[in-house]
Amino acid sequence: MRGHDLINTVLPDELFLEIFRHLDGLKSSCDACSLVCKRWLNIERFSRRTVRIGASSNPDAFVKLLVQRFVNVRNVYIDERLPVSSPFQFGYIFPGPTPTTKKRRHSKNARSSLEHLHVSEDSRSEERDLESFSLSDAGLVTLAEGFARLEKLSLVWCSNVTSVGLKSVAEKCRSLKALDLQGCYVGDQGLAAVGECCKLLEDLNLRFCEGLTDTGLVELAHGCGKSLKALGIAACAKITDISLEAVGSHCTLLQTLSLDSEFIKNQGVLAVAQGCSSLNVLKLQCINVTDEALLAVGTYCSSLELLALYSFQRFTDRSLCAIGNVCKRLKSLTLSDCYFLSDKSLEAIATGCVELAQLEVNGCHNIGTAGLEAIGRSCPGLSELALLYCQRIGDDAICSIAQGCRNLKKLHIRRCYEIGDKGIIAVGENCKSLTDLSLRFCDRVGDAALIAIGQGCSLRYLNVSGCHQIGDAGLIAIARGCPELVYLDVSVLQNLGDMALWELGEGCPLLKDIVLSHCRQITDVGLAYLVKKCTRIESCHMVYCPFITSAGVATVVSSCVNIKKVLVEKWKVSQRTRRRAGSILSYLCMDL
Known part of the structure; x- marks a missing residue:
């Protein structure tokens, strides 16, 4: 009945609390509920778990x-x-x-x-x-x-917080399970207090905590080593192998370790490998660690599922062969700037780690086609592949991946100059589940590749920046075959014209983000048709497009009701557009 509150007079507070719990902490939903009435505001405040x-x-x-x-x-x-x-x-x-x-x-x-x-x-x-x-x-x-019942606390770059404040948290919040101190200038006393008081601590992030030394981390390992499961350390110059030896001795349940340090050597990683047999995530960027340490990981850490190695100049194929022989559960592998690894490493991984689902090879100049062919033959569950700056990987490798890994969902290739239409056509013909494709500055990829992708895959994300052989025909095929496309980067495509934008407007109504920078053939006409049809666009980058004028910029601003960012040259923005949408405008060059 009008004028009667049938909900508040009947439902008890406990039922409201249960309803609010099902909002999963989504801020917009919680805020909306709190605005209904004072009672709902008080109940929602009582139920709020995350700030x-x-x-x-x-x-x-x-x-x-x-x-x-x-x-x-x-x-x-x-x-x-x-x-x-x-x-x-x-x-x-x-x-x-x-x-x-x-x-x-x-x-x-x-x-x-x-x-x-x-x-x-x-x-x-x-x-x-x-x-x-x-x-x-x-x-x-x-x-x-x-x-006092705090379970997770994140203090990111809170540079005025010291051990005094952290000690107070440790003493009063004894149920703390996760602590992120990234960029904080806390000292050893605060970290030792956490170890003494927070016996339930499972996750600790110490990235860029420059004030810490071995003393603090050793005390923490002694205090809450039985509960700690995840540890991250980066740019802590005074934390050495002594700390990791304590972690290896006391944190026997450790599952995740992320290390970025010039001061950690083999002893520390060896201690963790030998003492933490449950380790399943290992990320290393330690220039003084050699094969000896990774051989220990391969020997003792049979539960390893994710391995990421960055900027190693001293690892050889021996390390990856050991991983392949023992770590049968490995699902994700990242190799970045590991110059002494060759095809032999990937062949060992392919043979031993048949459950591999994610692979990234970045700047490893001795890894070529043969290594990727082995992955294609032996790892049918591969769903994500990234190949960056790999000069020795060609079309035959991509064909092998396409034919052997038909569940591939994400493929990112950047500046791999031996990969062309042949490999990408094979992907379009075989990988029907592909939704995310990035081909950045791949000079040999042209329209034929995108036509095959458009006919075989339903992409949501596409980046073909710098693939200068791609023109209207390829993008038209994408527009007609990928109606769920939400992100598109076609920057530096010199042959792309208004016809492609017209087709994109017709075929991709869900498009939210588009990058058109350095496209020298598109005009205000094509841009106007695109934004008229793609009403959900939130960001548009269009610098160095000589035929896009202030009228085109104004059209984007006025037509896209959800627009949040427009990147353009400052001189192309009229005073009226600046007054209307100044908050969403970004300029590559402030003064030209």
């Missing part, structure tokens, strides 16, 4: 307000890399702070983003103003006291 904070002019005050309003929060994510917002903006997810590092806080760009602040001539006063945009130990103490 994400960028920053504001006073993040400590925001934290104080949060702990008063949301009493059952379990997960807090604070990221101070985002740009500073207006000090009067407030929400459950706060739009955020300034720069990425403490040093960058004092840069010209950081100062320009804080124009609403009074900046005195005294540089020390300016520094204090800038630091007021960072969460401090006082704010962290307030957070710990208010959210």
